[in-house]
Amino acid sequence: xxxxxxxxxxxxxxxxxxxxxxxxxxxxxxxxxxxxxxxxxxxxxxxxxxxxxxxxxxxxxxxxxxxxxxxxxxxxxxxxxxxxxxxxxxxxxxxxxxxxxxxxxxxxxxxxxxxxxxxxxxxxxxxxxxxxxxxxxxxxxxxxxxxxxxxxxxxxxxxxxxxxxxxxxxxxxxxxxxxxxxxxxxxxxxxxxxxxxxxxxxxxxxxxxxxxxxxxxxxxxxxxxxxxxxxxxxxxxxxxxxxxxxxxxxxxxxxxxxxxxxxxxxxxxxxxxxxxxxxxxxxxxxxxxxxxxxxxxxxxxxxxxxxxxxxxxxxxxxxxxxxxxxxxxxxxxxxxxxxxxxxxxxxxxxxxxxxxxxxxxxxxxxxxxxxxxxxxxxxxxxxxxxxxxxxxxxx
Amino acid sequence: xxxxxxxxxxxxxxxxxxxxxxxxxxxxxxxxxxxxxxxxxxxxxxxxxxxxxxxxxxxxxxxxxxxxxxxxxxxxxx
Amino acid sequence: xxxxxxxxxxxxxxxxxxxxxxxxxxxxxxxxxxxxxxxxxxxxxxxxxxxxxxxxxxxxxxxxxxxxxxxxxxxxxxxxxxxxxxxxxxxxxxxxxxxxxxxxxxxxxxxxxxxxxxxxxxxxxxxxxxxxxxxxxxxxxxxxxxxxxxxxxxxxxxxxxxxxxxxxxxxxxxxxxxxxxxxxxxxxxxxxxxxxxxxxxxxxxxxxxxxxxxxxxxxxxxxxxxxxxxxxxxxxxxxxxxxxxxxxxxxxxxxxxxxxxxxxxxxxxxxxxxxxxxxxxxxxxxxxxxxxxxxxxxxxxxxxxxxxxxxxxxxxxxxxxxxxxxxxxxxxxxxxxxxxxxxxxxxxxxxxxxxxxxxxx
Ligand code: HEM
Ligand code: HEM
Ligand code: HEM
Ligand code: SF4
Ligand code: SF4
Ligand code: SF4
Ligand code: SF4
Numbered sequence: 001x002x003x004x005x006x007x008x009x010x011x012x013x014x015x016x017x018x019x020x021x022x023x024x025x026x027x028x029x030x031x032x033x034x035x036x037x038x039x040x041x042x043x044x045x046x047x048x049x050x051x052x053x054x055x056x057x058x059x060x061x062x063x064x065x066x067x068x069x070x071x072x073x074x075x076x077x078x079x080x081x082x083x084x085x086x087x088x089x090x091x092x093x094x095x096x097x098x099x100x101x102x103x104x105x106x107x108x109x110x111x112x113x114x115x116x117x118x119x120x121x122x123x124x125x126x127x128x129x130x131x132x133x134x135x136x137x138x139x140x141x142x143x144x145x146x147x148x149x150x151x152x153x154x155x156x157x158x159x160x161x162x163x164x165x166x167x168x169x170x171x172x173x174x175x176x177x178x179x180x181x182x183x184x185x186x187x188x189x190x191x192x193x194x195x196x197x198x199x200x201x202x203x204x205x206x207x208x209x210x211x212x213x214x215x216x217x218x219x220x221x222x223x224x225x226x227x228x229x230x231x232x233x234x235x236x237x238x239x240x241x242x243x244x245x246x247x248x249x250x251x252x253x254x255x256x257x258x259x260x261x262x263x264x265x266x267x268x269x270x271x272x273x274x275x276x277x278x279x280x281x282x283x284x285x286x287x288x289x290x291x292x293x294x295x296x297x298x299x300x301x302x303x304x305x306x307x308x309x310x311x312x313x314x315x316x317x318x319x320x321x322x323x324x325x326x327x328x329x330x331x332x333x334x335x336x337x338x339x340x341x342x343x344x345x346x347x348x349x350x351x352x353x354x355x356x357x358x359x360x361x362x363x364x365x366x367x368x369x370x371x372x373x374x375x376x377x378x379x380x381x382x383x384x385x386x387x388x389x390x391x392x393x394x395x
Numbered sequence: 396x397x398x399x400x401x402x403x404x405x406x407x408x409x410x411x412x413x414x415x416x417x418x419x420x421x422x423x424x425x426x427x428x429x430x431x432x433x434x435x436x437x438x439x440x441x442x443x444x445x446x447x448x449x450x451x452x453x454x455x456x457x458x459x460x461x462x463x464x465x466x467x468x469x470x471x472x473x
Numbered sequence: 474x475x476x477x478x479x480x481x482x483x484x485x486x487x488x489x490x491x492x493x494x495x496x497x498x499x500x501x502x503x504x505x506x507x508x509x510x511x512x513x514x515x516x517x518x519x520x521x522x523x524x525x526x527x528x529x530x531x532x533x534x535x536x537x538x539x540x541x542x543x544x545x546x547x548x549x550x551x552x553x554x555x556x557x558x559x560x561x562x563x564x565x566x567x568x569x570x571x572x573x574x575x576x577x578x579x580x581x582x583x584x585x586x587x588x589x590x591x592x593x594x595x596x597x598x599x600x601x602x603x604x605x606x607x608x609x610x611x612x613x614x615x616x617x618x619x620x621x622x623x624x625x626x627x628x629x630x631x632x633x634x635x636x637x638x639x640x641x642x643x644x645x646x647x648x649x650x651x652x653x654x655x656x657x658x659x660x661x662x663x664x665x666x667x668x669x670x671x672x673x674x675x676x677x678x679x680x681x682x683x684x685x686x687x688x689x690x691x692x693x694x695x696x697x698x699x700x701x702x703x704x705x706x707x708x709x710x711x712x713x714x715x716x717x718x719x720x721x722x723x724x725x726x727x728x729x730x731x732x733x734x735x736x737x738x739x740x741x742x743x744x745x746x747x748x749x750x751x752x753x754x755x756x757x758x759x760x761x762x763x764x765x766x767x768x769x770x771x772x773x774x775x776x777x778x779x780x781x782x783x784x785x786x787x788x789x790x791x792x793x794x795x796x797x798x799x800x801x802x803x804x805x806x807x808x809x810x811x812x813x814x815x816x817x818x819x820x821x822x823x824x825x826x827x828x829x830x831x832x833x834x
Contacts, residue, residue, distance in 0.1 A: 009764060009765040013765050017625055019535050021537050027541040051606045055610045055719065063484060093493075093494050097499075099550070106543070107543040119537055121536075170506060209746060211745060224745070250788055279746040307689075318834060
């Protein structure tokens with residue numbers, strides 16, 4: 001049997017050493033016939049240099065306002081298999097750890113009810129099952145739920161939180177990223193499923209300043225592992241490194257605060273001036289380890305360009321004692337988040353991310369609103385212009 | 396919140412969406428704020444309103460729509 | 474019949490407990506890892522305080538995968554890893570191996586099956602990317618095809634450690650930038666160059682005028698009367714072709730076959746190591762779409778990478794290298810023309826905050 005659609009342009013992309021997504025779509029089409037039409041439409045896009053998806057139209061499962069993204073072909077008659085080609089977002093297992101039993105069953109579901117195509121993972125970190133119709137959505141949802149998995153966020157809601165592998169497989173992790181990610185997802189499940197925000201809100205957890213989940217660039221609230229006390233130094237291992245590496249040039253000279261030096265053969269660190277950037281530990285992992293008083297910095301407001309330009313996360317809480325707060329079921333953090341959401345609900349406008357709101361009303365107004373005091377860690381430097389608005393509320 | 400007040404809130408929300416269908420897209424957040432004001436005298440909280448909204452969705456009297464942001468829609472218009 | 478007993482509908486069950494998926498060695502050493510070593514670009518070993526060794530083999534993935542792909546990796550995981558595996562943030566597959574003897578056979582099996590092993594160390598990691606023509610209506614270009622074309626050409630840098638530092642490339646097919654493109658060593662971004670077209674008829678049925686107006690970052694959308702009925706008009710002088718209005722209003726399509734293409738951005742970074750996180754900056758404002766292989770984009774990436782490889786010191790990320798040598802030399806070395814588009818004329822966010830986790834405790 002020949003192919004349903006000729007795809008000379010896509011066929012070009014089956015050549016070469018890197019694994020081919022075209023081949024993957026073809027393999028999916030072998031199991032789920034409708035996906036042949038996806039190949040046909042994408043080939044047409046390659047010819048026309050423009051996408052052929054229609055905008056508008058919804059998809060969802062009962063009672064949830066999130067977890068599915070609707071997608072409709074522009075040419076339903078020509079490509080009936082993808083007339084409806086919706087995707088479903090599934091909350092991943094924290095740290096993206098799985099076993100073969102679950103993955104096989106999920107592959108079966110995707111072929112039985114959808115296009116046999118999956119994303120591991122979407123940019124937010126959801127597993128995505130692609131290519132189902134609205135009529136099939138409930139079946140996919142229930143089949144996935146029987147495996148113990150639920151749908152993730154989409155729309156104006158809390159997006160599926162995500163985290164790095166953390167303590168499961170990384171010695172750099174300063175807190176249990178997977179636990180807090182899991183616990184807060186559970187805590188805020190309603191906010192994931194039932195959009196009630198001005199716009200999206202993201203939580204991401206990285207165990208150290210290497211920030212492997214890019215939390216500081218894309219989450220409204222980023223948790224970046226850090227420590228309060230001294231870097232632990234194994235001087236024997238330092239000596240071993242010195243034998244094979246120019247430690248002065250590649251470690252000491254690159255330290256952003258120049259807070260490390262040698263006294264004879266002994267490495268000395270002025271920990272009070274260390275900004276916990278991880279560079280020295282990255283390069284000398286056997287010799288250096290973060291301290292014992294561990295927690296996380298909380299940065300706020302990162303987002304992608306739309307609508308008013310990209311933002312990086314900015315320092316809000318220099319040291320959050322996660323271990324202590326976890327004992328009280330994250331009482332402090334939940335209070336902080338609830339204050340933020342209240343403020344955002346009250347003063348934010350539609351499609352305004354919390355970082356944009358802070359930009360609009362000013363950090364001071366925001367801090368007052370959520371009950372935090374201004375501290376020097378929040379700024380790169382104090383103001384340099386003299387337009388001070390003195391207020392009456394001085395003590 | 397008594398079942399009776401809950402019913403009142405639900406009817407009000409569904410009524411609003413019906414009345415403005417095709418003219419205005421109510422974002423859940425705006426409805427919640429609106430209802431909070433409307434039913435403040437009866438002592439309803441934000442969580443009460445959200446619970447009523449959840450029930451509306453469970454019964455599929457309304458569904459969620461999305462166009463850059465989430466909004467409330469009538470099932471038949473989807 | 475069993476089916477007749479109506480099953481209770483499952484809902485709001487929450488995230489799955491990850492503990493179900495951790496291998497015995499990971500459970501035992503959770504939070505007790507001592508150090509790790511990169512053995513080669515496809516393999517690393519994590520050593521626990523008690524001496525346990527966990528080997529990881531990393532494999533590339535196109536992110537968009539078939540059920541058959543999933544079964545392939547499951548077979549490998551069953552054969553060598555007790556069924557345990559994970560994915561990385563950048564969509565790679567990682568096999569978690571407790572018995573060192575299994576490392577080489579596993580890699581051989583993967584290679585036999587045509588899969589790519591690599592991506593650890595001073596390499597080009599898998600390119601994080603978006604949906605493109607395969608699954609998004611806003612896209613100014615395809616995603617997977619550009620990524621495949623670039624990775625085919627840069628394959629050696631995925632399997633061999635020969636760059637000054639790790640190099641993160643990311644791709645987004647429109648300014649929505651699903652996926653933290655705005656702070657990558659090299660970013661490829663789909664770019665529209667013409668204002669949206671307004672379908673007045675559909676707009677009346679499909680769109681809410683106030684939210685459409687509010688969607689525009691440059692206040693370019695104004696209320697208008699079309700045939701005596703309410704509508705909108707776009708000020709083409711101020712429109713920056715961002716597509717935000719289309720996201721809110723489907724009757725304002727912006728995709729345009731002749732004028733859409735890609736832009737290239739460089740020098741961003743998320744990690745706080747050494748220098749603070751930074752956004753990527755514009756290197757090339759526009760390269761036309763040229764499917765199926767986008768040679769213009771591939772050449773541009775190669776030019777940047779070669780210059781970086783030549784010029785950077787060991788350990789220096791692309792942005793750190795450019796900061797050191799200066800932007801004027803960057804343009805000189807690469808030969809990319811510096812144009813009026815490289816000069817920012819959009820509103821600048823406040824610059825005095827501490828956009829980092831750097832802090833003295
Ligand atoms: C109709 C338009 C859009 C579609 C179809 C779309 C689609 C997607 C998809 C499929 C993902 C991956 C989701 C996941 O993994 O769960 C994603 C992520 C993302 N989207 Fe969109 N998106 C749209 C609009 C937007 C807009 C308007 C913005 C920004 C203003 C945006 C910013 C992002 C970002 C930043 C991510 C990555 C999030 C992360 O890394 O955590 N998207 N989008
Ligand atoms: C009623 C209001 C003000 C008065 C009476 C005033 C008066 C003066 C005087 C007498 C000087 C010294 C001129 C000289 O060197 O010969 C000066 C300099 C200057 N003023 Fe003002 N000024 C006023 C408001 C402002 C404001 C609002 C600004 C800025 C926003 C400003 C910015 C400056 C600057 C930049 C200089 C030059 C300083 C220098 O070069 O050393 N002035 N002003
Ligand atoms: C040598 C020390 C390092 C170790 C042991 C390490 C470990 C890891 C681990 C375990 C992951 C997978 C995390 C996940 O998917 O959740 C990862 C990914 C990542 N790391 Fe690191 N990291 C190190 C240094 C760095 C540095 C210095 C940077 C940035 C400058 C960095 C940036 C990233 C990024 C962007 C990812 C996502 C890449 C991917 O998933 O393929 N890492 N790293
Ligand atoms: S962010 Fe830090 S702790 Fe987490 S995986 Fe990356 S290097 Fe390890
Ligand atoms: S963590 Fe960073 S700031 Fe601290 S000593 Fe090491 S290199 Fe210096
Ligand atoms: S970057 Fe833009 S075009 Fe690409 S998937 Fe995201 S919203 Fe769609
Ligand atoms: S494309 Fe962007 S700038 Fe242009 S009218 Fe639409 S929202 Fe405004």
